[in-house]
Amino acid sequence: MKPEPADRYPLLSVRNLSKHYPLRSWWGGKGSVFRAVQDVSFDIRPGETLGLVGESGSGKSTIGRAVTMLNPPSAGTVAFEGTDLAKLSAGEMRRMRARIQMVFQDPYAALNPRMSIGDYVAEPFRLHRPGMARAERRDEVEGLLARVGLDPRFAQRYPHQFSGGQRQRICIARAIALKPSFIVADEPIAALDVSIQAQVVNLLQDLQDELGISYLFISHDLRMVRYLCQRVAVLWHGRVVELAEADALYEDPRHPYTRRLLSAVPVPNPVEERARLRAAALLPPADPDAIGGLVEVAPGHWVADTRYS
Amino acid sequence: MTKAAIAPAGVALPAAEPILRAEPGPIRAFWTRLTARRTAMVGLVIVVALILMAVFADWIAPYDPIATDWGAIRTAPSWAHPFGTDEVGHDVLSRIVFGARASLGAGLTSVALAVALGLPFGLLAGYAGGVIDLLIMRLTDALLAIPFLILAIALAAFLGPSLTNAMVAIGLSATSTFVRLTRAQVQAVAAEEFVEAARAVGNPPWRIAIRHIVPNIVPAILVQATLTIAAAIIAEASLSFLGLGQQPPEPSWGSMLNVAKNFLEQAPWMAIWPGASIFLAVLAFNLLGDGLRDALDPRQRT
Amino acid sequence: MGQDREILLDVRDLAVAFDSEGGAVHAVNGVSYTLAEGETLGIVGESGSGKSVHVLAMLGLIPRPPGRITGGQVLFQGRDLLGLPERELRKIRGGQIGFVFQDPMSSLNPGMTVAAQIIEPLRIHLGLDGRAARARAKDLLDLVRIPNAGARLDQYPHEFSGGQRQRVMIAIGLSCRPKLLIADEATTALDVTVQAEIIALVQELKREIGMAIVWITHDLGVVAGIADTVQVMYAGRILERGPVDDIFRDPRSAYTLGLLRSLPDLSRGRAGRRRLHQIEGAPPDMRHPPPGDPFAARNIYATARCLTEAPPLAQAPGAAPGHLVAAWYDLPAHLAAEEAAR
Numbered sequence: 001m002k003p004e005p006a007d008r009y010p011l012l013s014v015r016n017l018s019k020h021y022p023l024r025s026w027w028g029g030k031g032s033v034f035r036a037v038q039d040v041s042f043d044i045r046p047g048e049t050l051g052l053v054g055e056s057g058s059g060k061s062t063i064g065r066a067v068t069m070l071n072p073p074s075a076g077t078v079a080f081e082g083t084d085l086a087k088l089s090a091g092e093m094r095r096m097r098a099r100i101q102m103v104f105q106d107p108y109a110a111l112n113p114r115m116s117i118g119d120y121v122a123e124p125f126r127l128h129r130p131g132m133a134r135a136e137r138r139d140e141v142e143g144l145l146a147r148v149g150l151d152p153r154f155a156q157r158y159p160h161q162f163s164g165g166q167r168q169r170i171c172i173a174r175a176i177a178l179k180p181s182f183i184v185a186d187e188p189i190a191a192l193d194v195s196i197q198a199q200v201v202n203l204l205q206d207l208q209d210e211l212g213i214s215y216l217f218i219s220h221d222l223r224m225v226r227y228l229c230q231r232v233a234v235l236w237h238g239r240v241v242e243l244a245e246a247d248a249l250y251e252d253p254r255h256p257y258t259r260r261l262l263s264a265v266p267v268p269n270p271v272e273e274r275a276r277l278r279a280a281a282l283l284p285p286a287d288p289d290a291i292g293g294l295v296e297v298a299p300g301h302w303v304a305d306t307r308y309s
Numbered sequence: 310m311t312k313a314a315i316a317p318a319g320v321a322l323p324a325a326e327p328i329l330r331a332e333p334g335p336i337r338a339f340w341t342r343l344t345a346r347r348t349a350m351v352g353l354v355i356v357v358a359l360i361l362m363a364v365f366a367d368w369i370a371p372y373d374p375i376a377t378d379w380g381a382i383r384t385a386p387s388w389a390h391p392f393g394t395d396e397v398g399h400d401v402l403s404r405i406v407f408g409a410r411a412s413l414g415a416g417l418t419s420v421a422l423a424v425a426l427g428l429p430f431g432l433l434a435g436y437a438g439g440v441i442d443l444l445i446m447r448l449t450d451a452l453l454a455i456p457f458l459i460l461a462i463a464l465a466a467f468l469g470p471s472l473t474n475a476m477v478a479i480g481l482s483a484t485s486t487f488v489r490l491t492r493a494q495v496q497a498v499a500a501e502e503f504v505e506a507a508r509a510v511g512n513p514p515w516r517i518a519i520r521h522i523v524p525n526i527v528p529a530i531l532v533q534a535t536l537t538i539a540a541a542i543i544a545e546a547s548l549s550f551l552g553l554g555q556q557p558p559e560p561s562w563g564s565m566l567n568v569a570k571n572f573l574e575q576a577p578w579m580a581i582w583p584g585a586s587i588f589l590a591v592l593a594f595n596l597l598g599d600g601l602r603d604a605l606d607p608r609q610r611t
Numbered sequence: 612m613g614q615d616r617e618i619l620l621d622v623r624d625l626a627v628a629f630d631s632e633g634g635a636v637h638a639v640n641g642v643s644y645t646l647a648e649g650e651t652l653g654i655v656g657e658s659g660s661g662k663s664v665h666v667l668a669m670l671g672l673i674p675r676p677p678g679r680i681t682g683g684q685v686l687f688q689g690r691d692l693l694g695l696p697e698r699e700l701r702k703i704r705g706g707q708i709g710f711v712f713q714d715p716m717s718s719l720n721p722g723m724t725v726a727a728q729i730i731e732p733l734r735i736h737l738g739l740d741g742r743a744a745r746a747r748a749k750d751l752l753d754l755v756r757i758p759n760a761g762a763r764l765d766q767y768p769h770e771f772s773g774g775q776r777q778r779v780m781i782a783i784g785l786s787c788r789p790k791l792l793i794a795d796e797a798t799t800a801l802d803v804t805v806q807a808e809i810i811a812l813v814q815e816l817k818r819e820i821g822m823a824i825v826w827i828t829h830d831l832g833v834v835a836g837i838a839d840t841v842q843v844m845y846a847g848r849i850l851e852r853g854p855v856d857d858i859f860r861d862p863r864s865a866y867t868l869g870l871l872r873s874l875p876d877l878s879r880g881r882a883g884r885r886r887l888h889q890i891e892g893a894p895p896d897m898r899h900p901p902p903g904d905p906f907a908a909r910n911i912y913a914t915a916r917c918l919t920e921a922p923p924l925a926q927a928p929g930a931a932p933g934h935l936v937a938a939w940y941d942l943p944a945h946l947a948a949e950e951a952a953r
Contacts, residue, residue, distance in 0.1 A: 194873060199890075
């Protein structure tokens with residue numbers, strides 16, 4: 001896939017990303033490999049949100065972790081602000097983490113139960129701004145908590161005293177502490193109640209407007225992805241099958257899997273639900289290896305060339 | 310319409326969003342839970358009493374524990390000697406009081422040694438994994454294969470029997486338990502998402518181990534340590550009973566039993582008091598350990 | 612619809628509490644509703660709404676202690692389930708009332724073949740055995756559209772995909788031709804395409820068998836497709852209930868409205884995007900349930916009365932018959948005023 005003709009230099013440039021897990025044969029020798037992610041390429045521009053959608057086993061979480069080098073890729077390049085992340089030493093990568101942050105799915109698991117939330121949010125400062133004075137750090141932490149809508153007086157409290165939505169906001173506060181340019185959000189709202197999801201999504205949107213952060217928004221919630229993302233990539237069996245502007249993708253899906261996915265999303269409108277025909281069983285299961293490279297079928301709209309038996 | 314009073318204004322969420330529970334922090338909450346359990350409190354009280362007894366033995370014991378009194382051999386409990394005397398005229402009560410130093414000291418010191426050795430190695434094995442893990446676990450297995458009695462005898466043979474050597478032997482034998490426990494706990498905690506989040510924010514491995522992993526494994530280690538102290542007390546008593554630990558005339562509950570076994574008919578009190586003391590000490594630590602486990606366990610993940 | 616049919620389930624003022632260290636958690640506070648034969652009721656709510664708990668309590672499936680049923684009656688075909696001894700309840704569970712749980716991974720016994728698990732209720736409730744039971748098990752797998760049913764009967768749960776396992780759960784739930792099938796977040800753990808298939812399956816089964824269904828979910832989209840009647844629960848109470856079309860078209864509870872508005876509209880392009888409506892705050896602490904309307908603290912339309920007095924669930928004025936709402940405030944009036952001000 002050619003690099004996108006971006007008007008701005010892409011903030012993140014992923015090319016031919018692959019992640020394989022070797023499967024051991026029963027006799028201990030090297031057997032086949034499980035290809036969790038195969039040959040994935042995309043760009044993210046500054047201030048943009050790219051949605052990564054897929055069902056279970058699509059590899060979307062793996063891509064999220066590969067891009068942040070938490071689980072480095074088996075092959076391919078991840079270039080952030082022009083730097084190939086795989087070529088960095090451990091120390092350099094750690095320092096780079098000041099600019100690349102991650103928000104995880106389960107707010108109940110992502111917080112250290114034995115750390116006060118104030119310490120938790122202060123950690124990026126301790127790690128990347130060691131010279132910072134204590135008072136200044138405390139002020140920053142209080143400012144961050146207030147920014148995400150939490151009372152700064154709660155800095156001494158522990159995670160178990162907060163609700164799911166509040167915990168996710170604590171995680172977001174920490175993620176924006178050093179004003180990163182890029183945040184990978186891996187299913188950030190999946191574990192939250194519906195009425196709380198809107199709070200968190202609005203917060204993410206506000207922060208993007210305010211700080212110009214780019215997001216890689218990984219989710220299976222197609223409605224939310226359309227709302228939040230300028231461009232969307234659809235994953236299937238570890239490969240990108242469609243990549244386009246959000247409107248184009250949702251209004252004119254070209255790949256059969258995308259169509260199937262979109263038609264399966266239940267809409268909160270009874271009349272429409274009863275009337276629609278589900279494109280449920282249109283697709284015979286395709287061999288993952290039969291999914292080819294991306295082809296530009298319309299300006300900015302890429303579809304994978306897929307062979308069906 | 311009293312909207313202003315109840316409607317949250319703009320982004321000022323704190324007004325409408327109650328902090329769910331105005332609960333105390335983890336330490337205070339743990340203490341509340343612990344004190345709520347009667348058996349744990351019984352254990353704690355006894356343990357504290359025994360420790361105080363050992364520390365202030367000089368002031369509590371009526372007689373010098375190694376002072377012999379040939380005129381009062383094997384006398385039954387009386388006002389002068391509430392616990393009776395032994396075969397050389399020692400006051401049994403004083404020996405019990407001073408003996409607590411040997412038993413509790415051995416228990417606490419040997420476990421301290423085991424934790425001091427076991428925790429770092431377990432941490433390394435659990436977090437680093439790979440070859441280091443393999444190496445440490447094989448060494449631990451080798452250590453585990455040596456029965457502590459054999460170890461004690463070997464040490465006694467090379468260095469001479471003494472309380473210190475007994476403590477070392479017990480400590481080394483218990484080390485493998487702590488290596489394994491720490492490793493298992495570290496592996497469990499390292500798989501948690503907040504550890505991954507710690508990596509994502511740029512923590513170097515040593516900071517993750519110290520700041521994120523260790524605080525979360527302390528409860529399990531604490532419980533195991535308390536229960537191991539109970540076992541160590543019995544171990545010391547056994548070793549002293551066999552003559553490998555505390556050497557006479559210094560008192561130890563175990564060595565007192567060793568001597569007392571010859572006089573079970575004539576002077577049963579020589580055996581009853583040390584036996585009861587060992588029993589009480591072990592019971593107390595077990596109760597405390599169980600209580601700690603209950604108080605610490607359901608804390609995670611409310 | 613449903614007015615002239617037999618009432619199958621009559622829940623009257625059900626209340627359930629759980630004893631915990633910090634006090635009793637009042638999970639269900641006075642829930643009353645009826646379910647007619649063949650009716651599909653969609654119960655919608657978030658965590659802590661009591662939607663799952665009240666159903667589990669009905670069937671005697673909550674652990675007691677710490678759970679307690681603090682009041683009410685549940686009449687199933689005239690008998691009060693709450694008063695029945697465990698022996699009698701067991702006859703009903705799996706027999707007259709089928710249940711489908713959320714997580715097919717943990718609800719199916721990994722050590723038993725699928726055939727054995729389907730045959731179990733058949734044996735218990737219908738006394739079927741041997742070849743008859745096996746034949747019926749195969750019929751059931753066919754019913755839930757598992758291909759190659761005969762061969763798959765003797766496979767173990769791990770040999771099925773998540774969606775197929777859920778179908779097996781449905782087969783087990785339907786095995787004794789129950790009058791009522793209860794599904795608790797049955798598709799929440801499934802992929803969206805698999806969910807669509809399961810929903811389609813349930814719709815077909817409804818037509819074929821005609822059982823009553825209680826479908827519990829947090830997803831308004833799922834409810835829109837499946838339910839005849841929708842019931843919205845919050846903090847252990849029913850805030851709104853009515854025919855599905857009316858609820859979506861003309862919500863009368865501010866909570867229902869808030870839920871509908873906080874969903875992004877899939878059909879709107881990015882140009883027409885407006886900020887997602889967010890319901891401020893969080894659900895109340897159920898150890899101290901608020902005296903009035905539980906949603907009042909987060910409700911921008913609440914009146915003073917909402918804070919002190921719990922509104923009864925009553926016919927919403929001017930709405931379709933059977934559309935009930937528990938509210939002192941007049942939502943349509945507020946919405947009209949907002950519309951006019953725009």
